[in-house]
Amino acid sequence: MPAISRSLTVIMRCADSYRGKLLAPLGLTACQAPYILYCCHRPGASQEQIAAWLHTSRSSATRQLAALEENGFITRSASPRDRRLTLVSPTEKARAAFPRIREINRAWQEAITRGMDQAEQDTLLKLLEMMRDQAVRLLEGEGA
Numbered sequence: 001m002p003a004i005s006r007s008l009t010v011i012m013r014c015a016d017s018y019r020g021k022l023l024a025p026l027g028l029t030a031c032q033a034p035y036i037l038y039c040c041h042r043p044g045a046s047q048e049q050i051a052a053w054l055h056t057s058r059s060s061a062t063r064q065l066a067a068l069e070e071n072g073f074i075t076r077s078a079s080p081r082d083r084r085l086t087l088v089s090p091t092e093k094a095r096a097a098f099p100r101i102r103e104i105n106r107a108w109q110e111a112i113t114r115g116m117d118q119a120e121q122d123t124l125l126k127l128l129e130m131m132r133d134q135a136v137r138l139l140e141g142e143g144a
Helices: 002-026 033-041 047-054 058-070 092-112 118-139
Strands: 074-078 086-090
Touching: 002 092, 033 047, 033 058, 033 074, 033 086, 033 092, 047 058, 047 086, 058 074, 086 092
Parallel strands: none
Antiparallel strands: 074 086
């Protein structure tokens, strides 16, 4: 089964390169785009919630969010109810970038599934979701 991991890795690296080129004019990287999407969908989420949703470390999330804040895409503030939590909100710059990020993601998905009929795309999505769910369970210790 190593071919699955290799294929997924190649797809993700190609996706990052493709999206990175198209996001650069917005001042974003491919790694930062998911943070913008999450923040626009859930303004006021904590850094911990964002890291958990992206399945990344808190330190990686903090670094990406710091860069986004520095570039004017988000604001961070202490939670009024729990000063230990940092809440993240999108700025107008992030909200303006949001539709373009979604468009780039949609174009990528259409490009890599070109030649597949709808039933094949549906099956692929179902299988990938099953693999994703199993990967999360394994990481959380449930499927070991």
